[in-house]
Amino acid sequence: MDSSVDRRGAALEEKTKDEGRTTKDRSFTSVLRRPSFVALLLPTAFLILFYFYPLASIFQESFARSKAGALAPFVFAFTSPSVIKVIGFTFYQATLSTLATLALGLPGAYLLARYRFSGQSLLRAFTTVPFVLPTLVVAAGFNALLGPRGWLNLGLMSLFDLTTPPVNFLSTLGAIILAHVFYNTTIVLRLVGDFWSRLDPRLEAAAHTLGADRRRTFRHVTLPLLTPAIAAAALLVFIFNFTSFGVILILGGPSFATLEVEIYRQTVAFFNLPLAAVLSLIQLTCTFGLTLIYTRLSASLSLPLTPKPQTLIRRPLKTFAARLGAGLLLLTLVMLLLAPLGALALRSITRLEQPPVTSGFTLAYYQELSVNRNNSLFYVSPLQAIGNSLLVASATVVFSLVLGLSTASALIQSGRRSALLESLLMLPLGTSAVTLGLGFIVALDQPPLDLRASSLLLPLAHTLVAFPFVVRSLTPALRSIKPRLRQAATALGASPFQVWLKVDLPIVGRAVLVAATFAFAISLGEFGATAVIARPEHPTVPLAIYRFLSLPGALNYGQAMALSTILMLVCAAGILAIERLRVAEIGEF
């Protein structure tokens, strides 16, 4: 088969490349000149300054506070049944959530990758919106749909003449899993869908010609080629579920606790910093271990391929069966991902009166947004808040792309020895936001790095989360570039930077956009907003939403819904705009 030939060819190329390097590696100065070393300087400095140093500082401070010695909290954690239960539940819910997300995301990725239908880019944009929404807002959306007074229960109650709501959704494991699917399906749709949409259709055609039916073709050709992208998406989804905080607290309720929830509880309610540090370390170790396993696997799984432009691959839905299947899948996606969003948007223009629950249309909440009733010093108009959010998001996109592109390129060049390095890079994703936030306070307190109250800290903190994401979405794409192409460019006299600019970047252009989209969404949604200190002069949209939700009164609740709707629209518009920025398509050389 085509792919096995490729694999052998690649192995050969890899070997010659490695041999070439070992002779060069002898002198120290040549190490400095190695492009992968130079490319890693900036990301390494960034991580050391804004991640490892703050984290080490807060751990040191925390253990110093342990009156019975640094070992005592470890002993306590590993012998306490409640801590062990928390660890078990964290793994359990993360596994279930990841499987559920893949079950919805993979068919969705296939549909988006292989078929052309109207409304496709809108669907792609809106399925990313859940990613940016604050948990309190998502909870409100689910409540409007599935809560005790949600549409579903009200409908069932009037249909079957019931007096109590039949569906008990909130505060269950089901709510946690559904909310995780809601948040993370977009990761699978984008990472896997994008990779899939560039697979050379001739590979499958060749398998068909050789007599393989569709199932065999999928199992032996498509699936092995897709595995790196699926593994990358699954890892990210798992880590997000593993470190889940808001969803567990708000939708799961107080009877569920993940490590992150327990870290928060130990830190804020009990100020037991030594135990919180141990729990943080456990969470980190798990993330690190998972990533290490993943990088080992993916290094042996990934195959160099020549990606094809999407236009060659996407086909219209022709047969009735294809349309029916696609229709059902789309319906599921819309129901799961878009219905809670719709419920929110509807709520923002509806006035509820009681009793009985009747409703009327209103734009009062939107109008009220631009009124500063109490002459508050921290009043922010919706436009200003959007401006602040977009400014922070743009800075995050730029920071994380610059860091992510150089890191991913360096990782590819340095071959297999990078598994450890690659896993270290993923650590920020698995780190407790509560712990890291305290780390910033302890570590970044001396000029010139007294950034504790700097507005710059916000995009930097977002970059910490976005940057591993960027690396993760870029490496499968970069790995798929045949080394031959780079060697040819080098042979024709291109410098390493020129090779990167003229070969790597055009081929991974699409993946860069995916990465940019995620960085944008991550920042807009304020992941781990509690981690950093906010300067209230520049409030972002999620902070303004939280402010409204924390006050009594119908007008405040309505404004929170209105601002959430605006956040959804800004996010969708931003993503559509990023996708319009068409980086030179492959095949357009």
Added chain:
Amino acid sequence: MKRLNIFLLVTLLLAACAPATPALTPTASGPRTLTVMTHDSWNVSADVAAEFEAANNAKLQFIKSGDAGEALNKAILAKGNPLADVFYGVDNTYLSRAMDEGIFEPYNSPALADIPESFKLDPANGALPVDYGDVCLNYDKAYFAEHNLQPPSSLEDLAKAEYKDLVVVENPATSSPGLAFLLATIGHFGAENYLGYWKDLRANGVKVVDGWETAYNTEFSGSAGKGPRPLVVSYGSSPPFEVIYADPPIEDAPTAAIVSDDTCFRQIEFAGILKGSQNRDLAEKWIDFMLSTRFQEDLPLQMYVFPVNPKAKLNETFQKYLAMPDKPAFVSPADIAAHREEWIQAWTDVVLH
């Protein structure tokens, strides 16, 4: 390819501009900056802040650091090299943590003369009382009218059959009103008996959620969220705010607070000068200002809490709709300090597990 280059160029330009724009700081000459560290609920009227700035040739800078517990933790960890001159927002449930860590410098403000002794919980005057609020049960008036039911008038009532499945409370481990309500039950029933009461409440179908937002907006039927339960642990100030922020405007509050004796818990919030402040004189002026009627009268509409200075007047809406408890349940800060963790943990074991 050209388009790609433009994209890169724009990217690099953005990279060059982005950091400079949000990081604007006041210039060295001109007014001195006073930095105040607070929790996320902090708010003040623009003209009130401007008045202080003009009178003292100062520039106020506020930094918000998470909820009350998170903000205090950050202030404690920055002890050696404080982030701010003044910290505002530690309440009587956290006060012992701040005092044990010694983050405040004592300041015997002359303005304290006006403040009733009952609010002064730190004898050294490191933490000075600024405002208070009562955590009380709120009920949905329409529900009780419709069902011909009297609202409960004591904590004991909540365990009775007619109030089965009607109450929603917050988790004391993750919510400050949740902790306040737990303390109200401890103040009323005593540390020996409160767990028995909570067992009864659990048997009577009390619902526990993570925080105030979920309890009030999602579960409570009297709020805009129109949840299923007509009794919620909220603030004594919530009913007036249902009127102020009603839509459409209403004459009568849809909810009311239960303020019978021993059912509420009073949260008192404190401010203090952080040890190591470089602007001690300005910080003192700010503390005095916070205790003055100008600032104290601004508190209710901005932060939904009430002045500790009895000379400060409340506006009409509050006078009309606000009910205040005569005798809130009481637990001393020393007791809270000694047993806080133990009480929360015991509560967790009884009510959640």
